[in-house]
Each structure stands twice: as C-alpha cells, then as structure tokens.
Amino acid sequence: MSNNRISKSVIRRLPRYYRFLCELEENDVDRVSSGKLAEIMRTTASQVRQDLNCFGGFGHQGYGYPVTTLKNEIIKILGLNKNYKAILIGAGHIGTAIAAGMNFSKMGVEIVGIFDSNNKIFGNTINNIEIKDINTLESFCKENHTDVAFLCIPKEAAADTVKRLYNLGIKNFWNFTHYDIVGEYPDAIVENVHLSDIMMTLCYCMNEGKNE
Amino acid sequence: MSNNRISKSVIRRLPRYYRFLCELEENDVDRVSSGKLAEIMRTTASQVRQDLNCFGGFGHQGYGYPVTTLKNEIIKILGLNKNYKAILIGAGHIGTAIAAGMNFSKMGVEIVGIFDSNNKIFGNTINNIEIKDINTLESFCKENHTDVAFLCIPKEAAADTVKRLYNLGIKNFWNFTHYDIVGEYPDAIVENVHLSDIMMTLCYCMNEGKNE
Known part of the structure; x- marks a missing residue:
C-alpha cells in the first residue's frame, strides 16, 4: 500500500x-x-x-x-497508533481549552509538558499536567522526547519560541498563532488553526447570505 | 463590483x-x-x-x-463593518476560550449572550457577559436580535440545540461540535472548526514526515 x-x-x-x-x-x-x-x-x-x-x-x-x-x-x-509526545506552549485561554478539553489519547497523542512565561501560574495543573516555566523548555526537551509542539502563544512571542523549539529538533507544530512557521522553516510540518480567519470567512458568508 | x-x-x-x-x-x-x-x-x-x-x-x-x-x-x-450579534452556546473549555480570548470587535461581531445547561455556572461572567440558563434561549432571542450562534457544546446536545436556534430564525453557525448542521439544514451558513480532525491530519503528516 x-x-x-x-x-x-x-x-x-x-x-x-x-x-x-x-x-x-x-x-x-x-x-x-x-x-x-x-x-x-x-x-x-x-x-x-x-x-x-x-x-x-x-x-x-x-x-x-x-x-x-x-x-x-x-x-x-493517520498514524493514530504512534503515541506521539506533545508539549503545549501558552496556558492562556485557548491553550487551557486544548489541554483540558480534548481527548488526545484517542489520537495517539499525549501532552507531556505545558509551558508558560507567567510565573503566577507555574505549578498550576491542567489535566494533572503541571505548568512549567518556559525557561526550563530546553532542559525539559533534552530529558524528554518530544515530537510536536502546540503553540498557543501571542504572535509577538512566536518567532523566538519557534526558533528555540526548532533548535531543539522539534519540527512538528500545531499552530494557533498567526506566525508563519513554514515561511521561516520550510521543512517544518505545521497545521495552522487561525480562528479569527475562520470567523472572518463566516462573516463574508453571512454578508453574502450563502455558504462558500 | x-x-x-x-x-x-x-x-x-x-x-x-x-x-x-x-x-x-x-x-x-x-x-x-x-x-x-x-x-x-x-x-x-x-x-x-x-x-x-x-x-x-x-x-x-x-x-x-x-x-x-x-x-x-x-x-x-468580508462584512467586518456589519456589527453582527452573536450568542455563544456552551461555556465549557472551548466556549470560554472563544468568548474570553478573541477580539471580536475587530471583526464587527459582538457576543451578546452566553448560554449553558450547567446551573452551577449561571450568573458567572466571561468578559462581562453573564452566563445564562439555556432554558431562557427562546425568550432571549425573541427580545434580542441575534445573527449567529457559536456552538461549543457536546455532540449529544447539538441536534436539539440547533433545532431550537433554527426555529428561532438563526441560520448562521460557528460550529465547534461534530454535528453536521448543513446535512440537516441545507440553507444554514456554517463554518466548522473540528479541532480533533485537524489534529489527526497533523498526525498523518507527522507520520508521513511531510506537509500535506
């Protein structure tokens, strides 16, 4: 096949x-x-x-x-039997919703680490996974195999974060920011979820009164 | 034009x-x-x-x-200058993330109501919008013009909820559930966001080692 x-x-x-x-x-x-x-x-x-x-x-x-x-x-x-290890960067609204609300085990994916830059939430947990200081990203990834990163951070933080992840050998991204990862790293494997773009497309369709 | x-x-x-x-x-x-x-x-x-x-x-x-x-x-x-009125159904993880984290005003959209079936969160607010009892949906929509519904509810609740909304004259949906709205209501205008489908597509691409 x-x-x-x-x-x-x-x-x-x-x-x-x-x-x-x-x-x-x-x-x-x-x-x-x-x-x-x-x-x-x-x-x-x-x-x-x-x-x-x-x-x-x-x-x-x-x-x-x-x-x-x-x-x-x-x-x-689809490779849902692979047991990929994921880290999630950015435990804000959307990051929390992803980590808390999705059934990743059914997709052969496990979130092994959550990172944020806000020291007020370090040590908090989402689905029993502790939120860690983004400054410990390098040491974590050197000790823990990581296949994919979920990016739920503001656009301003994206370029630097993706660079760090890429330098750690992580080339697979689920990207909720508006940063263009493939534009910078052509060999990266990326699925983008641009919620505001989808909302604007819906606005267009509502405006035109039709499904696109 | x-x-x-x-x-x-x-x-x-x-x-x-x-x-x-x-x-x-x-x-x-x-x-x-x-x-x-x-x-x-x-x-x-x-x-x-x-x-x-x-x-x-x-x-x-x-x-x-x-x-x-x-x-x-x-x-x-795109119709971003229209000032569409939206209601959000389901104040769980993803619903909360959408209501709290997105800048809808830039898209000419305003969330005017949030509804849930969990009486423990009635009266709580997200971005100063009160979470209301889903049982008050009909009275709310009769009093408040509503252009579009954001569906952030479990699939099991979707068929009934969409039917109620459709009967209230709401035909525009931003749909985060796996319920097939257009299959049931061919004249509905729908943008689907199926996060688990996107994640599985990423799994495929990781598995194949390439961008699709």
Whole structure:
C-alpha cells in the first residue's frame, strides 16, 4: 500500500471517516456500504470508493466495508497508533481549552509538558499536567522526547519560541498563532488553526447570505 | 463590483490579506506592491493581482496598492463593518476560550449572550457577559436580535440545540461540535472548526514526515 501522492482533500476527509466508523462500531454495526458511508459523509458512493481505494481499498463489491477493519486501517494510515509526545506552549485561554478539553489519547497523542512565561501560574495543573516555566523548555526537551509542539502563544512571542523549539529538533507544530512557521522553516510540518480567519470567512458568508 | 462566483480559496485568503494590511498600516506603510504582498502571503505577485482583481482591483500598475484603501475595501467585502450579534452556546473549555480570548470587535461581531445547561455556572461572567440558563434561549432571542450562534457544546446536545436556534430564525453557525448542521439544514451558513480532525491530519503528516 503506497500512501504517496494522496491528495490533501482525501487526507482531510480521513478523520471524518474515522469518526463515523467509530460511531458505527459503537452501535455494533459490522459492515457498511459505500452508499451508507457516502450518506454520512455527504458525498457520493463513487467518491467514497475512490477515497478508500487510495489506500488499497478494503471493500468487496456487494458486501460493503468491514467497519472495524476499515477503522483500524485508517488508524494506521493517520498514524493514530504512534503515541506521539506533545508539549503545549501558552496556558492562556485557548491553550487551557486544548489541554483540558480534548481527548488526545484517542489520537495517539499525549501532552507531556505545558509551558508558560507567567510565573503566577507555574505549578498550576491542567489535566494533572503541571505548568512549567518556559525557561526550563530546553532542559525539559533534552530529558524528554518530544515530537510536536502546540503553540498557543501571542504572535509577538512566536518567532523566538519557534526558533528555540526548532533548535531543539522539534519540527512538528500545531499552530494557533498567526506566525508563519513554514515561511521561516520550510521543512517544518505545521497545521495552522487561525480562528479569527475562520470567523472572518463566516462573516463574508453571512454578508453574502450563502455558504462558500 | 460583483462578488459573485468568487472561489472559496480566494475568500479564505482574504482574512490573511486583511491581517497583513493591518500590520502594514500599523507600521505606517502607505503603499504596498503586489510583489511585497506576495512575499508576505507566500504566493506569487500574479496570484495577488488575480485575487484582488476578483473584487474590482485597487492597484495601479507601477504604484502598488494603497494600504488603507485596500484594507477598508476588504473590510467591506468580508462584512467586518456589519456589527453582527452573536450568542455563544456552551461555556465549557472551548466556549470560554472563544468568548474570553478573541477580539471580536475587530471583526464587527459582538457576543451578546452566553448560554449553558450547567446551573452551577449561571450568573458567572466571561468578559462581562453573564452566563445564562439555556432554558431562557427562546425568550432571549425573541427580545434580542441575534445573527449567529457559536456552538461549543457536546455532540449529544447539538441536534436539539440547533433545532431550537433554527426555529428561532438563526441560520448562521460557528460550529465547534461534530454535528453536521448543513446535512440537516441545507440553507444554514456554517463554518466548522473540528479541532480533533485537524489534529489527526497533523498526525498523518507527522507520520508521513511531510506537509500535506
């Protein structure tokens, strides 16, 4: 099975397949047709077959897809079975919401450290993880393997923080700031979440009275 | 100036243009070339000219774009000058982060009500806005004009809540849950933020060792 040249749009649909397959499994559904998956995904059966064929295809004509097998394959494809170690930088509103509210274990991700520059919150915990002084970042990362950093800091602090992380060998980022990491570090692997950009896009759509 | 048939990808770039133009304006830059904008946007000058031409074009060959004029035009195009009234449903981790941490006034949006079902937090405030009983949603919306709802509730509560909002005439949603609003209400205008899907996409990219 070759994962090369899988389009961005297919990859972005995989987490949704995964979520729906988890739901089907929880409801004790053994097999699902491409037609049913298409209905849940709001696409066509042909699109579903094409998407899943990118990864080798798991279905048999007329029998549908085996739910658990397909779910497990998608787990492997997405790498949700890897147990990545994450650190979160910035325990403000959004950082706290991420650390406290998300079920990372289901995604094979574990937050092993939380850092902030505000000494008033050092020692506080979020989900039993202590908030540490950002000045201890280097010593922490030298002692603890870290795969990915979640950036929940103000834009002003981003350039310096990303430089420090990059110098520590961390090249994977979940970026909630407006700092352009890939512009500075072309080999970084980054997913950006720019909430205000999304809000502004919604404003446009409301203004135009239509979905974009 | 006709805004019809502007592609989704152009619309999604406009908030970034807006942000960069705000920065240029703060730095007292009067005019900016398509080349410079392209550099900031990490695209080509030709792409920039093409994007801005969708809205009628504001530049003059050889003179670049007037920063403030262009910024103001984008404000109008995005509808950031509209003063939309928003209510936020679900004052949990993500809802609190959204209400407390984002600068909505810059986007022409005002949160006028926050609702939750947890009676332990009724009367608490976030950014001076009181958290109200979700049971008062109908009476509130009948008395207060509401353009858009931010949904920060568990998936289990989403179908019922969206139905209530839709019946109150609210058809614009910023949706942080995994409930498929458009699937149920095709005329709804929705921006989804599925954080776990984005995290899983990042897992895929880390697993593959590449940007998608």
